[in-house]
Amino acid sequence: MTKIRKQRRAKRYNYSTNRRRLNLKRKKQPTIEESALKKEWNNLKSIRFNMESMGLSFDSNKSVSKGRFNKAGSTSHHAEPLPDKKAVRKELEYKASLPENVKLRLSEPDTQYVIYMMENYGEDYKAMARDKKNYYQDTPKQIRKKILKFQKIPELFDAYKLMKEQEMNVIDAS
Structure with a gap:
């Protein structure tokens, strides 16, 4: 089967894009709206470290093992012990358990x-x-x-x- 014309043609370098700005944007920390997370978030640490220190899972595929949910989250690769910030996880679980306010609309x-x-x-x-x-x-x-x-x-x-x-x-x- 033949390929699409766009796939066959030679790739061209785009000189007009600012690679430095794109790289900085890629490395930028996420903006956090959730108050419980915002309070405990450390901007100097990585996203993975922040999530694991709060008892949350960074990678859901790794936290679920053999059909059971691993309560500790994914295994930590850090040498120092993680600080105990389990209150964040409990607060998020509580907010998730609250009934959602459904807004009904009719045209x-x-x-x-x-x-x-x-x-x-x-x-x-x-x-x-x-x-x-x-x-x-x-x-x-x-x-x-x-x-x-x-x-x-x-x-x-x-x-x-x-x-x-x-x-x-x-x-x-x-």
């Missing part, structure tokens, strides 16, 4: 679509599926899922309920 057209369907049909999903405004030909289950998602978003659903209450008050007043 404006979908919101209008759901409100239209709820006002006209209530909870008759089969009738909603046959409606002429069902442009995407959603099945009754898909429409039901969209409505449930709409009801789980407090900002949208509370505004909808408030609007319905105001309409009821206007009707009662007249």
